[in-house]
Amino acid sequence: MSVEARSTEPAALPDRRPVLLSLNDAARVHGEGTAVPVRALNGVSLEVRVGELVAVMGPSGSGKSTLLHLAGGLDTPTSGDVVVDGVSIAGLSVKARAALRRRSVGYVFQDLNLVPALTAAENVMLPRELDGVGTRQARLEAREALREVGVEDLFDRFPEEMSGGQQQRVAIARALVGPRRLVLADEPTGALDSLTGEAIMKVLRARVDEGAAGLLVTHDAQHAAWADRVVFLRDGKMVESAAGSRIS
């Protein structure tokens, strides 16, 4: 009887963590059928699992925000599919997409989108109250989320009374509040100094490690290093995917 030589290389184990977001050949064309259609995203496939933080990099206009809009159900693909938490975005009504977003997605917009007439606390409470959480509970959660990003003292301030970086941190608190498991952040550290930026990356990383999944657009290689993987876009296409050098 012959004894087969066994490889000493450990076999790669299949990743059994659930997939929270998947894009399958997703494309978004603006002005389809017109003389000059814009292919903002051109057939991107990507999976993000629970516990994974994926950074998205690429030049201006390469489709990073478009990718995030699709991932967050703010927009629908013109072809291909986007599945969030097991639900295909393409088949949903506008109302059902909004409900899925509120339930599953925390979004930090590139232009922040804080509601000017609401205080920091009220901005953070808003998505929770829309989801039926009582005011008392929503206030407690808002205080905790603002504390987590280091701006608890801004609780009763309006956006116009805050610096750009402070507004950015409130927007991040709003995306992290509650149990939402897919966190999408479009250059969340753009207006922050490097120390604050690193602190925010730490918060984002911790949330993902606790059982969320994250997609982070950044121009900063140091922030991308917090990710498990970096994908690069150019002209709406994914041109490269590399392992992030994760700092722990």
Ligand SMILES: Nc1ncnc2c1ncn2[C@@H]1O[C@H](COP(=O)(O)OP(=O)(O)OP(=O)(O)O)[C@@H](O)[C@H]1O
């Ligand atoms: N509503 C729209 N109508 C037409 N073209 C659009 C629209 N939104 C985006 N685009 C185009 O799609 C392409 C991708 O835009 P996108 O905002 O995704 O880029 P980006 O990578 O986020 O850039 P930046 O780094 O400047 O934020 C660009 O060429 C942009 O002009």
Ligand SMILES: [Mg+2]
């Ligand atoms: Mg953008």
